[in-house]
Amino acid sequence: MALQGLGRPFRAHPGRSAGSYAPLRGVTTPARAGFGLDFFAEIGSQLGPRPMTSLDLLAPGTSARLVAVGGERAFRCRLMEMGLLPGTSVRLVRRADVGGVLELDVRGSRLTVRCGEARHLLVQP
Numbered sequence: 001m002a003l004q005g006l007g008r009p010f011r012a013h014p015g016r017s018a019g020s021y022a023p024l025r026g027v028t029t030p031a032r033a034g035f036g037l038d039f040f041a042e043i044g045s046q047l048g049p050r051p052m053t054s055l056d057l058l059a060p061g062t063s064a065r066l067v068a069v070g071g072e073r074a075f076r077c078r079l080m081e082m083g084l085l086p087g088t089s090v091r092l093v094r095r096a097d098v099g100g101v102l103e104l105d106v107r108g109s110r111l112t113v114r115c116g117e118a119r120h121l122l123v124q125p
Helices: 036-049 073-079
Strands: 002-005 008-012 022-023 064-068 091-095 101-106 109-114 121-124
Touching: 073 109
Parallel strands: none
Antiparallel strands: 002 008, 008 022, 064 091, 064 121, 091 101, 101 109
C-alpha cells in the first residue's frame, strides 16, 4: 500500500500497524532533487527585470539580497541554518587567493563559502 505525503511516496512497514509509514528508498522527487540552473532561470523570470547573478560573481565589498538557495537538500539546509535565507542581505567581504573561498558578512557574522557553493546562491545586487 503506497500513500502520497509531503512530496514523497510512503509505504506501510510489513508487520506494523497501518498507521506507521516510512519513505520509499531510491525514489527521487522534486523535494529531494537539487535545484539547477533551470530553477534559477524560472525564479528570475518570475521576479521581473531586476538583474540577478550568482554570489560568486559579485565584486568584493558589494552588498546584495539573497533571492534563492540552490543545490542539494542537505547543502541548502546547512546554509539556511547558518542564516543564508532568501531575503537576507549579504556582503562579499573578500576573496581568498588560495582555495577559491569567499568571505561573507551575513547578519553581523562572517562566513566562508567555497566558490563552487556560492554558484548555487542567487542574489540581487
